[in-house]
Amino acid sequence: MRSRSLVVPAVLAGLLAGSVADPASAHEQVSTPSAAVVGAAPASRVTAGWTLVARYGFDGGRPTPIADESGKGHTLRLVTRNGGTxxxxxxxIGHALRFPGKCLTGRRCxxxxxxxxxxxxxxxxxRPISYGAKVLLSPSQTSKGQNVVQKGYSATSSQYKLQVDGAAGRASCVLVGARPGIKLITSTVSVADGTWHTVECRRTARALTVLVDGAVRGNRAIQPGLSVANDRPLSIGGKGAYSDNDQFQGTLDDVWVRVG
Structure with missing residues (x-):
């Protein structure tokens, strides 16, 4: 990571008008099927040679918008509500981004x-896809669900998503293709312990896998024909800026998306 500083403005009011609410207003509560968990052994580097299509190190350059370091031009812009920043x-040696902390006041958060x-x-x-981030979340910052990376909405389109779920703060991966069915796998370990963790979701031809710090912590079978393609934005730290956005409440760094 580079050492140039990053300054992010508190509110980009002009962007608020472009925020679109997720028609599925509630966080999905989906039971996780039994999964074959491959202990703590490091995962094989099956993503070698995949194409990096988005990466954000948050280390400097223009304060906003935030440039896509993959070179593919997927520039990030900030959307906010109620003074969020x-x-x-x-x-x-660089920087990460801290998102709004825990709030219990509902629509005023x-x-x-x-x-x-x-x-x-x-x-x-x-096609195969791998997406993830480095996350820092304390035990006191957990909630029913917090979005880290998302593209698409489960109720109205296909979707891939990485989230941190429940009081235990377990990372989970979601794929949604044609109806019916939300495919979800949750890690066997928590990432909400006040230390940095690298979390990855990896979809191959027939499996969806969640990895924590390079170790496989859960996987499940999926059908090869499950397709994720939609016209929704790539979102980091929440579904948007509206009231029920599954706000991430900790700190993120080194977010990426790779496609095989």
């Missing part, structure tokens, strides 16, 4: 997310 904090418009190369279709 993101702020730069030191992480290693601050909300913030980073979004880039839809593009064909962000839609994997039936």
């Amino acid at each position: 993101v702020s730069a904090v030191r992480h290693g 601050p909300h913030a997310a980073l979004q880039s418009p839809s593009a064909p190369n962000l839609n994997p279709g039936t």
